[in-house]
Amino acid sequence: MAIRFGPSGNSASFYEQGNKKSVQAPGWIAARGLNAYEYSFGKGITITEPTARAIGEAAKAHDVEISVHAPYYINLANPDAEKRSGGIEYLRRSAQALRWFGGTRIVFHPGSCAKLPRAQAMEFVLAMLKEAAASFFAEYPDVFLCPETMGKLNQVGTPAEVAQMCAVHDNYLPTVDFGHVNAREQGVLKTKADYAAVLDTLENEIGSDRVKRMHIHFSRIEYTAAGEKRHLTFADKQYGPFFEPLAELIVQRNMEPVIICESDGTMAEDALEMQRIYLGILEQKGEKI
Numbered sequence: 001m002a003i004r005f006g007p008s009g010n011s012a013s014f015y016e017q018g019n020k021k022s023v024q025a026p027g028w029i030a031a032r033g034l035n036a037y038e039y040s041f042g043k044g045i046t047i048t049e050p051t052a053r054a055i056g057e058a059a060k061a062h063d064v065e066i067s068v069h070a071p072y073y074i075n076l077a078n079p080d081a082e083k084r085s086g087g088i089e090y091l092r093r094s095a096q097a098l099r100w101f102g103g104t105r106i107v108f109h110p111g112s113c114a115k116l117p118r119a120q121a122m123e124f125v126l127a128m129l130k131e132a133a134a135s136f137f138a139e140y141p142d143v144f145l146c147p148e149t150m151g152k153l154n155q156v157g158t159p160a161e162v163a164q165m166c167a168v169h170d171n172y173l174p175t176v177d178f179g180h181v182n183a184r185e186q187g188v189l190k191t192k193a194d195y196a197a198v199l200d201t202l203e204n205e206i207g208s209d210r211v212k213r214m215h216i217h218f219s220r221i222e223y224t225a226a227g228e229k230r231h232l233t234f235a236d237k238q239y240g241p242f243f244e245p246l247a248e249l250i251v252q253r254n255m256e257p258v259i260i261c262e263s264d265g266t267m268a269e270d271a272l273e274m275q276r277i278y279l280g281i282l283e284q285k286g287e288k289i
């Protein structure tokens, strides 16, 4: 394990430089000094086995760790039991593709409250995660399912809720999207203490080991009273959040997370910026890089 930084999907510059296919992405990412890559099945799992295996080979050759993002339409809080089970089926299919890639982490959105009381929605999600755990992790023992903290008020996935989900089984690993947390709570993440509170919420529930290895999404996100509105780039300074306080905590707490940037078009560039900030703090502390 080591800390890793990388983009979600391909930066605009990847295509501007003449690249066309994601099989070229791992080499392009590694050439920039990055070492993680998230492949999104947000709109569906359409990749073929040969393509996924080719991307996986390239990733292995360049020491780039691939994670996948499961479809956005998964909703483990759906009032319809069949649709809740369907969500687990999409996680299973994501795991199949992840195996072709040679990765270990699947990020997913737990679900939406819609018209349900929040407690009921959360109960559905926890019940599904409990029910799925035994057979899923028997089939995919090396896979981590990573429920994500969400940006809109009516979605399930506050840091405390994600902590509870991860308490169900050791192979659930938190994904904290700090942009989402900040957007949902109207710009709450400013100081190191604000970030520490999020990490502590998780640690209190599942201990420090998994928090150290957790999955992180980091991007600036515009928000309204309802929470997340849209992803921005690091060039935008209005909404935050800012990476520096989190980077200090990562160094202080010896964390080795995978940090994925979901900026709008500049995800590789902004991932590099985060890596630069992190390395700068390490250097200040006189650590060997």
Ligand SMILES: [Zn+2]
Pocket (backbone or CB within 6 Å): 069, 107, 108, 109, 148
């Ligand atoms: Zn997500």
